[in-house]
Amino acid sequence: MTPVMLTEQELDEIYTFAVQLGKDAGKMLLEAAQLRFTGTQTADLEVEEKDSSVDIVTKTDEDVEAFIKSSIEAKYPHHKFIGEETYSKGASRSYLVSETTPSWCVDPLDGTVNYTHLFPMFCVSIGFIVAGRPTIGVVYAPFLNQLFTSCRGRGAWLNETQRLPLIRNPIPPMPADAPSGCVFSCEWGKDRKDRPDGNLYRKVESFVNMAAEVGGRGGKGGMVHGIRSLGSATMDLAYTAMGAFDIWWEGGCWEWDVAAGVAILQEAGGLVTSANPPKDIETAEIQEVKLGSRLYLAIRPAGPSKTETGREGQERTVREVWRRVKALEYARPGA
Amino acid sequence: MTPVMLTEQELDEIYTFAVQLGKDAGKMLLEAAQLRFTGTQTADLEVEEKDSSVDIVTKTDEDVEAFIKSSIEAKYPHHKFIGEETYSKGASRSYLVSETTPSWCVDPLDGTVNYTHLFPMFCVSIGFIVAGRPTIGVVYAPFLNQLFTSCRGRGAWLNETQRLPLIRNPIPPMPADAPSGCVFSCEWGKDRKDRPDGNLYRKVESFVNMAAEVGGRGGKGGMVHGIRSLGSATMDLAYTAMGAFDIWWEGGCWEWDVAAGVAILQEAGGLVTSANPPKDIETAEIQEVKLGSRLYLAIRPAGPSKTETGREGQERTVREVWRRVKALEYARPGA
Structure with a gap:
């Protein structure tokens, strides 16, 4: 079976879609976290904090994955979807990334422990894979307001304006005595x-x-x-x-x-x-x-x-x- | 010798001054870092990246400390100043925080290795000590846009709007089986x-x-x-x-x-x-x-x-x- 090939224009459209999806999903994560700042959710629950925060995180995780999955299915019904929540609950745990069908590989919330404790290093992670190769990446850490995006051939970016790596005129070589200096x-x-x-x-x-x-x-x-x-x-x-x-x-x-x-x-x-x-x-x-x-x-x-x-x-x-x-x-x- | 006592109004004024000082100093740190993004400084130097970045960091460290020190001396000439750069170069390494004179205790750049590598976890740190007790704290991490401030009796804050700790209705107890869960x-x-x-x-x-x-x-x-x-x-x-x-x-x-x-x-x-x-x-x-x-x-x-x-x-x-x-x-x- 030959891998599905995408035109550059199709890829551009998918990239634009993926970036917006990441922004929207990250916003959902932050809004759910902010409910906890104000105590709206925890105060209502007659359970220990630890349990309630885990419940909230699990629900947020599932809600955000469902949002991403349904958005992708509506826009690209022929693409494959691999999400953490979906996969964890499935019967099969075998390798799922397709070599032939364009696939989305999504973690609605990476850094779950951080999210539970409200340490800012959590994010949504959306990858798009063509012919088995990671082709588009969108990572959004909403508490830090840091958005990382890339599409093959179009560069990698922080907040859509600063090209990665940040130091690039010139990009430094690896230290001569690495790992010292690293x-x-x-x-x-x-x-x-x-x-x-x-x-x-x-x-x-x-x-x-x-x-x-x-x-x-x-x-x-x-x-x-x-x-x-x-x-x-x-x-x-x-x-x-x-x-x-x-x-x-x-x-x-x-x-x-x-x-x-x-x-x-x-x-x-x-x-x-x-x-x-x-x-x-x-x-x-x-x-x-x-x-x-x-x-x-x-x-x-x-x-x-x-x-x-x-x-x-x-x-x-x-x-x-x-x-x-x-x-x-x-x-x-x-x- | 009796410690100098400050009125609540004097403390309010010093707090306002310290917060602005932290914001200004953090801005200096970020601007110096941004010169490195664009390569304005490194490209001009005929040395290895590692050496040049260390030079830039040392210079930034010294410049920011000099700015903070001169600002404090101009506004509060009778206060004591303890800064990392000043102290490191001094002859004495004995304990310097005064029990009697209000003292400023300043690190112009904490997280120096992070700053060198442009990992965002760096900050300016300004403490104000009265009668030997930390009384005002200003920590600004400009790459993260996170400002932490406190003054005794006035609460501790993130970005001047969110009271710390973030989860506070109610503030969670320590886990019953700590350190598990921590x-x-x-x-x-x-x-x-x-x-x-x-x-x-x-x-x-x-x-x-x-x-x-x-x-x-x-x-x-x-x-x-x-x-x-x-x-x-x-x-x-x-x-x-x-x-x-x-x-x-x-x-x-x-x-x-x-x-x-x-x-x-x-x-x-x-x-x-x-x-x-x-x-x-x-x-x-x-x-x-x-x-x-x-x-x-x-x-x-x-x-x-x-x-x-x-x-x-x-x-x-x-x-x-x-x-x-x-x-x-x-x-x-x-x-």
Whole structure:
């Protein structure tokens, strides 16, 4: 079966539609959050705050996904829709992004814990995929008033006016001694089992290798410039596209967590490959990540230095990260 | 010597002045950052990006501090001024906050690494201290357009319109099983020495205890709801005052990193004490932190539950954190 091809004009129209959809959905998220500021909802409920806030978040999540889904179905009835809520409740957990049918990959609310606690790092994430490739990305964080958008061939943007990455005359090369000098973004995630070889310990060992002084940790010390954890894979990717984060490394995300962010990062000039080091770190080909692999390593857009191209600097950084991280265990049910 | 007392009217005037000063200083930070977006400065310099960005940041830091200092000296010539840049270059490193003279405690740019990389979590931080107590706090993060302000007795505010904490009808109690259910904010910091008993390993052990599943880590597993690292002590405190973070635990900060944030958090109803556990964790009196102690544990504003007051819930949370963290080693030179 041949993938459906879209004309440039069709793509423009879909992009305009997706951006408006993101703005409207983000507004819904913020309005639901603001009801909690004023206590309109919580005060009415005779339950503990924790329970009530979880209920409100679940309902908001479902309402926003239903709004996005119905809007897409009305406008593009032949497109496929993959949403977090829809998928979580479905019987199948196999890989769902279509290679042939244009697909929407949507997380109505990424950063759910942040939303529950009203930490501003939450967003709606809308990705549009053509022939298996992330093609349009819309990420809107309404509490921060930050809108990230991209469409293949049309650039990646912050608030529709500032092109990504932000520093671009020239775009800085990767530091010569990366990961030193880099801001490293990572997340602790939900798998916190106290198993010696579990993901928690694999992550912590990796974080400490990236953090420790150069020469420390048996030569693995990366002395990154800073370590950041925001609690939202989508925001991590958006800030990597912006150039604010140099490296993002994570396992466990699903395709709706990353589809829009990957589209934006790739369009900005970033690289996304697998979190887990291959057998031959020094020579392995650095492949583009497969959406749905659940293992991600992202490098920011990079310009050339006097001795290497931007891509060479990114690939060098990938290998330096792989030297320092442990493989993570995130299987795909049904895959 | 008796501390200088200020009338309520004098305090109102100083508060108005401090808020405007924060807005103006934040604008300077953002304008200097925007020069980097467009490449006006970096393109002119024949040096590596890393070096040039550090130069720009240092210059901005100094310019903004000089602006704040001269504005204060012109308006309040008898007040004391303690600024990061001034202090770092001074001969004395002893404790400088005065118990008698009203003092300004200023960090012109908190989150310097973030500013260098253009990650939005940077801010100007202006604290005003009367009789040794943080009395006014102004924190402005211009890239986020978030202004946090407080004055003793006048409430703490986001953007001058939304009272802190944000959820306040009612203000939620601390979770019954805290730190479970809490968002835990912490920083990796600059001390990354590969010493088995150094601060890096003390922090990591503490982080893992807070993160791990309940029952794990020999009973210390705290299963916090999320772990966040922003790279700015001031922003950590501001978001704790907002209620977005439940717990902030950190060592190494200086008084200008925290003076404004502590003022805002305390006025919002939060608690700030020492990061390091006392000998008798279960019964030790929970004392208010001394500015300049370099060891901080902050708990968000909390309302009462059916079984305890807000303060009782905060103190219970403090003891639960102390049970899980290692003492940090941050001495005060000259103290």
